Structure formats: C-alpha cells, structure tokens
Amino acid sequence: MNKKFWLGIIAALALYGVVQVLLTTGVLNDVSKSMLLLICVNVMLAVSLNLINGITGQFSIGHAGFMSVGAYTSAILTLDYDAPFVVAIIIGGLVAALCGVLIGIPTLRLNGDYLAIATLGFGEIIRIIMLNTEYVGGASGLSGIPAKSTWTILFLFTLVTVVLINNFIRSTHGRACLAIRENEIAAEAMGINTTLYKVIAFTIGALFAGMAGGLSAHTFYVITPGSFNFLKSFEILVMVVLGGLGSTAGSIVGAVFVTLLYTYLRDFPEWRMIIYSIVLILMMIFRPGGLLGSTKFSLKKFGKKEAKANGGIGDSSAS
Amino acid sequence: MEYFIQQLINGISVGSIYALIALGYTMVYGIIKLINFAHGDVFMVGSFIGLFSARYLASAGLPPVLVLIISLIFSMTVSALLGITIERLAYKPLRKSTRIAALITAIGVSFLLEYTGVLVLGPQAQGFPDILAKKQYQLFGTSIQVESNQVMILITTIILMIILQYIVRYTKTGKAMRAVSFDMEAARLMGINVDRTISATFAIGSALAAAAGVIFGMTYNSVDPLMGVMPGLKAFVAAVLGGIGSIPGALVGGLLLGTVETEISSLGYSSWRDGVAFAVLILILIFKPSGLFGKNVREKV
Numbered sequence: 279m280n281k282k283f284w285l286g287i288i289a290a291l292a293l294y295g296v297v298q299v300l301l302t303t304g305v306l307n308d309v310s311k312s313m314l315l316l317i318c319v320n321v322m323l324a325v326s327l328n329l330i331n332g333i334t335g336q337f338s339i340g341h342a343g344f345m346s347v348g349a350y351t352s353a354i355l356t357l358d359y360d361a362p363f364v365v366a367i368i369i370g371g372l373v374a375a376l377c378g379v380l381i382g383i384p385t386l387r388l389n390g391d392y393l394a395i396a397t398l399g400f401g402e403i404i405r406i407i408m409l410n411t412e413y414v415g416g417a418s419g420l421s422g423i424p425a426k427s428t429w430t431i432l433f434l435f436t437l438v439t440v441v442l443i444n445n446f447i448r449s450t451h452g453r454a455c456l457a458i459r460e461n462e463i464a465a466e467a468m469g470i471n472t473t474l475y476k477v478i479a480f481t482i483g484a485l486f487a488g489m490a491g492g493l494s495a496h497t498f499y500v501i502t503p504g505s506f507n508f509l510k511s512f513e514i515l516v517m518v519v520l521g522g523l524g525s526t527a528g529s530i531v532g533a534v535f536v537t538l539l540y541t542y543l544r545d546f547p548e549w550r551m552i553i554y555s556i557v558l559i560l561m562m563i564f565r566p567g568g569l570l571g572s573t574k575f576s577l578k579k580f581g582k583k584e585a586k587a588n589g590g591i592g593d594s595s596a597s
Numbered sequence: 598m599e600y601f602i603q604q605l606i607n608g609i610s611v612g613s614i615y616a617l618i619a620l621g622y623t624m625v626y627g628i629i630k631l632i633n634f635a636h637g638d639v640f641m642v643g644s645f646i647g648l649f650s651a652r653y654l655a656s657a658g659l660p661p662v663l664v665l666i667i668s669l670i671f672s673m674t675v676s677a678l679l680g681i682t683i684e685r686l687a688y689k690p691l692r693k694s695t696r697i698a699a700l701i702t703a704i705g706v707s708f709l710l711e712y713t714g715v716l717v718l719g720p721q722a723q724g725f726p727d728i729l730a731k732k733q734y735q736l737f738g739t740s741i742q743v744e745s746n747q748v749m750i751l752i753t754t755i756i757l758m759i760i761l762q763y764i765v766r767y768t769k770t771g772k773a774m775r776a777v778s779f780d781m782e783a784a785r786l787m788g789i790n791v792d793r794t795i796s797a798t799f800a801i802g803s804a805l806a807a808a809a810g811v812i813f814g815m816t817y818n819s820v821d822p823l824m825g826v827m828p829g830l831k832a833f834v835a836a837v838l839g840g841i842g843s844i845p846g847a848l849v850g851g852l853l854l855g856t857v858e859t860e861i862s863s864l865g866y867s868s869w870r871d872g873v874a875f876a877v878l879i880l881i882l883i884f885k886p887s888g889l890f891g892k893n894v895r896e897k898v
Binding site for chain 2: 335337339384385387388390391392394395396398399400402403406407409410508512515519548549551552554555556557558559562563566
C-alpha cells in the first residue's frame with residue numbers, strides 16, 4: 279500500500295464525489311446516468327478479462343458466459359427468493375467463479391488457439407442451456423428484475439474489482455501469472471504450478487465477471503440468453519485489446535471508450551461492429567500493445583539492463 | 598432401422614457441407630497455425646455470389662445444370678481471390694507476431710465481413726433460387742428417401758475432394774504446401790516461395806468454402822449475412838474432431854458431426870444441437886486433443 283495506491287483511491291473517490299454531485303443537482307440526465315452505470319459494468323468486465331487474457335496470457339473468449347451465470351443467479355435470487363441485493367450479486371459472482379473452476383480445470387491443459395475455441399464453446403453451451411431452461415424463461419429470458427443498481431453501489435463494486443485485481447497482479451501470485459504469460463514452459467521449469475495459477479486467474483476473472491453480470495441485470499431489468507452471446511464476449515475483448523493487453527489502466531480506458539462508442543452508435547449497430555473490427559485489425563498490425571501498453575519500451579529495458587520484469591501496470595504489456 | 602438410415606443420409610448431406618468448410622480450416626491451420634475465424638464468412642460471401650450469379654444466369658435462360666456449374670465456379674473463383682486478399686492485408690503483416698495477435702485479427706476480419714454484409718445486403722434473409730428441380734427417389738423399394746439435392750451435394754463434394762487430393766498429392770503447389778506445413782523455414786531454404794504457397798492455400802480453402810456456401814444455399818433456400826457464424830464454428834469443430842491439419846480428418850470429422858447433429862435433431866432435441874457440437878469439441882480437446890487422425894506433436898523448448 280504505497281503512496282501511489284492511496285493517491286489512486288483518493289482520485290477515485292473524488293471522481294465519485296463529482297459525479298454524485300452532478301447526479302443530485304440534475305446536471306446529468308437519465309441517458310448519461312445509464313451510460314455511467316454501463317461504464318462501471320464494462321470496466322469490471324474488462325479488468326477481469328484482462329487478468330485472464332492480458333496477465334496470464336490465456337486466451338479466453340467466453341467471458342459473456344461467466345457474466346450470464348452471475349446475471350441469472352442473482353436475478354433469480356432477488357426475483358424468487360427476495361434475497362438482499364448485495365448478497366445476490368456476491369452469490370452470483372461466486373457461482374460464476376465455481377463455473378470458472380469447473381471450466382478451468384479440464385480446459386487449461388489446452389493453450390492458445392485451442393483454449394480460445396474451447397472457452398467460446400463453453401460460452402455458447404451456457405447460452406444454449408439458458409435458452410432451453412424454462413425455469414429461467416427460455417428465449418424470452420427474465421424480466422421485471424428490480425432495478426436496484428445505483429451509481430454508488432456500481433462505483434463501489436468497480437473500485438473493489440480494480441483494487442483487488444490490481445493487488446493480485448502485483449502480488450507473488452500475480453507475478454507467477456505474468457511468468458506463465460511470458461513463457462509457460464520456462465515458468466513450469468522454475469517450479470511454478472502453471473495449472474494452479476491458470477485456474478486461479480480463471481476463477482477470479484469469472485468471479486468479477488459474474489458480479490458484473492448481476493449488476494447489469496439489476497441495472498437494465500431484463501436479461502435474455504441472446505444478450506450474453508459471442509458478440510458480448512467480443513465486445514469485452516475489444517475493450518481489453520484496445521486499452522492494451524496486460525494493462526489494468528488500459529482496460530479501464532478501453533471500457534470507457536467502447537461504452538461511449540456503443541452509446542453514440544446505438545442507432546447504427548452495423549457501423550459499430552465494423553468500427554470495432556477495423557480497430558482490432560489495425561491495432562494488431564500497427565500497435566499490438568494497445569493504447570496504454572508499449573511493447574518496445576519494456577522489451578528494451580528488459581534486454582539491456584537485464585532488470586527483473588516489472589509487473590506494474592502501464593509498462594507491462596502482452597506480447 | 599430405416600428411420601435411422603434416413604437420418605444417416607440426411608446427416609451425410611449436412612456433413613458434406615461441414616467437411617468442405619473444415620478443409621479450409623485444416624489447410625490454413627496446417628500451414629500457418631492460425632484459426633482463420635473469417636473462414637465461415639468467406640463461406641457466406643461465396644453463398645451470396647452463388648445466389649447473385651444463379652439469379653442472373655437463370656434469367657438469361659441457361660439450362661439449370663449449366664447455371665449450377667457456372668455459378669459454382671464463379672463463386673469459387675471470387676472467393677479464392679477474397680481469401681488471398683484477406684491473407685495479404687490482414688494476416689501477412691502478422692506473420693512474425695504472436696499467434697494470439699493473429700487470432701484477434703482473424704476475429705476482427707470475421708466481424709468486418711459479417712457487418713459489411715449486413716450494411717450492404719441488409720440483415721434479412723434472402724431466398725436462394727431452386728437451381729435444379731427437386732426430386733425424391735425411393736431407395737431399393739424401402740421407405741428411405743433420397744432427394745436430388747442430396748445426390749448433387751454428394752457428387753459435388755466427391756468431385757472437389759478428388760481434385761483436392763490431386764492438387765495436394767501430385768502438383769508442384771501441393772508438394773510445396775506439404776513442405777511448408779512440415780517446416781516453413783526448411784522449405785524456404787529449399788527455394789520454395791512460402792508466401793505464394795500460403796496464398797495458394799488460402800485460395801483453395803476459400804474456394805471450397807464457397808462451394809459449400811452454394812450447396813448450403815441450395816439446401817436451405819435461405820442466405821443471410823450472419824449465416825457463416827454457426828456453420829463456420831461447427832466446421833472448425835469438425836476439423837478438430839478429425840485432427841486439425843489432416844485432410845481426410847476434416848472429411849471424416851465433418852461427416853461425423855453432421856450425422857450426430859441430424860440424429861440429435863431427429864430425436865427431438867434440435868434446440869440442443871449447437872450445444873452438442875460444442876460439447877463434442879470440448880470432449881475431444883480434453884481427451885484426444887490431436888483429433889482422430891492427427892499426429893501428436895510435442896512442444897519443443
């Protein structure tokens with residue numbers, strides 16, 4: 279807990295205060311408010327996916343699956359069992375985390391492309407299960423979910439997500455994850471239990487994705503299996519890649535940017551998708567480190583000084 | 598029993614479509630180790646080109662068989678060019694970067710094709726003309742029925758397979774393809790033009806996908822810009838099932854997946870069909886990641 283950490287917390291609380299004042303004085307209208315809530319949900323999703331994709335180097339494109347598990351679980355808890363809102367969200371996250379473990383253990387023996395396609399498959403399987411289960415409303419989904427997400431609650435959840443994941447990245451365990459990203463075989467040779475860390479990263483990622491799902495369900499009243507399809511996973515991936523794989527700050531910037539784009543292009547969905555895909559392609563060709571990651575810089579430092587790999591945000595970026 | 602055989606025949610005709618798409622996946626993966634996510638969308642483009650050329654040729658009053666053959670060849674040619682263009686613009690600059698970067702690019706290309714399609718053609722499905730008149734044949738005096746379309750699909754697939762086998766086994770390009778997929782650097786040192794070989798692979802794979810697209814349109818009579826997503830993913834499952842990188846594997850995987858799917862639909866679980874395809878994928882990946890026909894490759898340090 280150094281000075282930088284507390285400065286970050288103070289800045290975040292200041293941001294919260296300013297927005298809260300704007301909301302109570304009515305400067306921000308309902309459209310801006312729902313955009314703010316969506317930004318919080320997306321930041322949670324992007325930061326948690328970044329832990330799996332950017333930090334641990336495991337390419338997962340089934341994040342919407344974890345999100346939907348959390349969303350459905352918490353929605354059912356508040357609708358059918360009158361569970362307190364925050365409890366429902368946390369349980370939703372835990373159930374999603376459990377799915378993360380279950381999916382993680384068998385599939386994490388796979389790597390790279392195979393893992394990507396397996397996670398995609400899992401995301402689709404979850405969607406199809408929801409689609410065929412009458413209890414959760416089938417294709418029409420669940421509606422009438424109480425709109426209990428407020429700016430305060432979403433902000434707190436987002437802050438906790440960012441702080442916890444960021445601290446995890448800087449911990450010994452986080453460095454183990456970074457080592458796996460850099461070279462799995464070398465990491466294994468150094469005595470790191472690669473499977474364990476991959477499962478941990480998957481579980482934490484799923485936990486926060488599940489909570490984000492629950493929060494979004496209680497923000498927008500309605501959830502359908504269709505809202506958690508491959509497109510949603512792709513959108514989260516765009517946020518992470520845009521900001522820079524491996525950079526928490528980058529994920530936040532990416533999430534904010536994509537949400538703004540999403541809101542302003544709401545009436546032109548096909549243009550939105552075309553812009554996403556062109557951004558992705560150009561990004562990979564010209565700036566694979568993303569906006570806030572600079573591969574060249576950190577590689578140079580790594581090579582010349584033979585300094586130990588710095589796991590801080592911003593200056594570490596995925597290959 | 599007859600019911601089962603009937604479903605088997607239906608399964609083979611669906612499976613042929615998967616097999617044709619899976620060949621493109623498996624060839625590209627075999628050569629540059631990239632899951633070409635955009636392949637399913639090349640299939641879509643091929644289908645639309647087939648649709649437009651069939652409409653045009655039929656209105657010009659050509660005999661049906663000629664309409665089919667010309668639109669098939671035209672669609673395959675244009676799609677082959679599309680495949681080469683995609684490779685040149687999107688994948689070639691990434692040849693030296695990580696596989697994840699290439700995979701993200703492939704997903705990007707896929708969405709670019711899909712939503713450009715939605716923008717240009719509109720999101721609604723379009724009817725595909727009946728190029729050949731549909732007939733039903735009874736088989737050996739039993740109640741098993743074979744449609745003329747299914748016969749056509751099987752014949753087209755078999756002809757394309759024979760051509761493909763010939764190209765890969767006996768032509769110079771085919772030998773170069775096999776050499777590059779075995780060891781790209783060594784092939785380069787032996788004087789093989791690697792870039793041209795990779796382009797050829799994309800061209801052949803895309804042409805096969807386009808053929809599958811035309812056949813798909815004729816079978817289901819409806820095409821739309823997002824139609825490539827599911828068949829594309831399932832063809833990938835088929836390629837993994839058969840052992841990615843193996844041409845016979847893609848064929849067997851496609852037929853197997855098609856059969857499993859139609860059997861499941863016929864048992865009344867059609868809404869679970871897509872889920873089963875992915876479950877098959879995950880089971881294969883966990884228990885036999887190299888697929889049915891694949892070689893087990895150890896990762897070198």
